[in-house]
Amino acid sequence: MIKKEGIVELFFELVQIPSPSFKEERIIEFLMDFCQARGGRGERFPSREGVNLLVSFEGELPLSGVTLCAHMDTVEDGRQRIEPLKKGSRIVSAGETILGADNKASIAMFLGALGFIQENKIPHRPFSLLFSFGEEKHLAGIREFPVEHLLYSDVLLLDASGALGDIILQSPFHRSFEIEVRGQKAHAGIEPEKGCNAIKLAAKLIERLPQGRLDSVTTFNLGKIQGGEATNIVPDSVSLIGEFRSLEPGRIEELTRELEELCAQTAGTEVKFTDNYQGYRLDQADSFLGELIQNLEKLGKKPQFIQSGGGSDANILRARGINAVNIT
Structure with missing residues (x-):
């Protein structure tokens, strides 16, 4: 089982790397180094305002591949030095700054899972990690990503608020x-x-x-x-x-x-x-969605379908024909 302490340590390291929208250079370097050291094939996709990053890993299991997607940027005062503090079961900012959990909590989980399966030599399906820039600015970064470079068109995001493991059925x-x-x-x-x-x-x-x-x-x-x-x-x-x-x-x-x-x-x-x-509504008969629900249930979760008033990179990806699912 993945140790929670390792995820928390990764999260602390990530939030202390400033990455306000369109200023993600330092976290890109961190992510590239981390993933390449664990066998990933990384590629940068530069555009006018920033750089998207795609890192792919081969798998041993005869299963279809999946893409895990998270955005690297935080809101504007993310350029200040952030000091995370563990307070009981919560993590907060020790000062007056943001914490940066959106979306670095997801990145920490992705990286923690990657390290765990590699260190323990656990067979896994092929997968990619897609890190977008400028999401906080009307999803600017993912608009610039050339989706034809995705190896796997089933995409999972963890970029919504709510009870753990619920699924965004509709987005506006x-x-x-x-x-x-x-x-x-x-x-x-x-x-x-x-x-x-x-x-x-x-x-x-x-x-x-x-x-x-x-x-x-x-x-x-x-x-x-x-x-x-x-x-x-x-x-x-x-x-x-x-x-x-x-x-x-x-x-x-x-x-x-x-x-x-x-x-x-x-x-x-x-x-x-x-x-x-553009908004979207998931097809509840979709096979990738069905597999996701089964896996959540194996973890003891009972996912609920919910409507959201917010947008995410999933809106842009789905509008471009990519089967993106966002969960809380």
């Missing part, structure tokens, strides 16, 4: 928006009559926007406002930036039309949309 469609509200600039003290305050126009529009959980499968959020230059200038431009998500693609289109209609009612207002990722 995600569309972001940016509304540009335009007024007229003028000096606020000398000739305010010549101005049209874009902030006031934006405030009236904001009052009409939906917000929060709209129904059981749909959310909407206005998350950022930018505008204005100085207190003595009537502002001529304001940007409203937000997103909406839904498990139902039809709701995405309904909200898109609603925003377009609202903006059309305010002169000088434009809205632009960006599709960040």
